[in-house]
Amino acid sequence: MSFFGPPVYVLAAALFALGVLGFTIRRNAIVVLLSVELMLNAANLTFLASARGGVNANEASSYAIFVILVAAAEAASGTGARLRVLPPEEDDRARRRERAPRIAGIP
Amino acid sequence: MTFADVLGYVLGGAAIAASLGVVLRRDAVVAAMNLVLAFFCLSGVYLLLGFPFLAAIQVLVYAGAIMVLFLFVIMLLGVSTLARTPLSARTGIGAVVALAVFVRLAILGIELGSETAPGAVAARLAAQRGIAPVRESVAGVSQLLFDGPLVLAFEITGVILLAAMVGVVVLARRDPRVATPGDFARQHAFDPRPLVGGQPAPAIPDGVPAETPRAVGANEPLASDANPKNTAVTGGVA
Numbered sequence: 001m002s003f004f005g006p007p008v009y010v011l012a013a014a015l016f017a018l019g020v021l022g023f024t025i026r027r028n029a030i031v032v033l034l035s036v037e038l039m040l041n042a043a044n045l046t047f048l049a050s051a052r053g054g055v056n057a058n059e060a061s062s063y064a065i066f067v068i069l070v071a072a073a074e075a076a077s078g079t080g081a082r083l084r085v086l087p088p089e090e091d092d093r094a095r096r097r098e099r100a101p102r103i104a105g106i107p
Numbered sequence: 108m109t110f111a112d113v114l115g116y117v118l119g120g121a122a123i124a125a126s127l128g129v130v131l132r133r134d135a136v137v138a139a140m141n142l143v144l145a146f147f148c149l150s151g152v153y154l155l156l157g158f159p160f161l162a163a164i165q166v167l168v169y170a171g172a173i174m175v176l177f178l179f180v181i182m183l184l185g186v187s188t189l190a191r192t193p194l195s196a197r198t199g200i201g202a203v204v205a206l207a208v209f210v211r212l213a214i215l216g217i218e219l220g221s222e223t224a225p226g227a228v229a230a231r232l233a234a235q236r237g238i239a240p241v242r243e244s245v246a247g248v249s250q251l252l253f254d255g256p257l258v259l260a261f262e263i264t265g266v267i268l269l270a271a272m273v274g275v276v277v278l279a280r281r282d283p284r285v286a287t288p289g290d291f292a293r294q295h296a297f298d299p300r301p302l303v304g305g306q307p308a309p310a311i312p313d314g315v316p317a318e319t320p321r322a323v324g325a326n327e328p329l330a331s332d333a334n335p336k337n338t339a340v341t342g343g344v345a
Contacts, residue, residue: 007116
């Protein structure tokens with residue numbers, strides 16, 4: 001059976017389902033973001049597979065590039081948000097630091 | 108079954124194996140490297156599908172830039188704090204949901220793939236209108252993106268990226284007035300010593316590992332801190 005018929009769509013479905021699995025069962029925020037990337041890639045693969053041999057392959061490429069750009073923005077903002085969230089004991093420390101009065105002479 | 112088909116099956120299987128590694132390996136770094144492998148395999152599939160430019164973009168932007176960003180953040184947060192996070196309690200639910208999603212999407216995909224060979228409809232339309240299918244080329248893509256109907260969309264994507272960048276700068280910015288633990292101990296040799304309780308902190312003798320000092324204003328005992336040594340210095344708070 002040719003790979004470029006149903007199998008390529010099944011591959012995309014498997015990748016998307018694995019992304020859903022990772023998004024659901026992982027607790028690590030970074031790995032959750034990695035799973036989202038996996039899902040976006042599966043969508044891209046479906047898109048390109050169905051555009052294969054079409055009227056204008058350049059259009060398919062352009063839209064896939066848009067998906068990649070959105071994925072880049074999502075990766076940047078997601079990791080930035082993760083940097084903001086501190087682990088519990090660090091959070092405790094930081095909150096105390098904000099509340100406590102400052103020592104004179106130290107900015 | 109041609110050579111391209113065999114290559115496609117091999118790359119697809121490798122992509123699925125690598126994705127399993129992303130989802131199931133506990134170590135965040137290993138998961139990220141598995142995702143890089145999956146991206147490379149997908150890049151090969153794109154090449155087989157006839158999209159060489161997108162294959163290059165996949166490697167450069169995804170496997171290069173985005174994954175470097177992820178690895179950078181993993182290293183910044185510390186591998187040890189992230190390494191062994193357990194799977195959540197929703198593992199069973201997640202497996203069921205993922206299986207359902209896979210079955211539904213696979214049925215859809217098999218229908219789509221067998222009813223019409225990929226691109227068959229578009230190729231028939233092109234034949235009716237008497238146009239030859241256009242292959243992917245860098246010139247064609249850039250024509251569409253920079254001098255075609257997609258210019259506005261492309262500019263909007265630029266604004267989205269700019270907004271994401273500004274947002275990350277705002278999110279990740281630290282309050283510069285607050286010293287973090289460890290700031291002073293690493294700089295004793297070059298900086299004026301910090302004031303602890305209004306007095307200069309004692310110098311650290313050579314060969315003695317520096318104890319991480321408490322941050323400014325954090326001299327009171329913490330609820331999570333059972334070490335009584337740090338509670339001794341409390342005076343001199345303005």
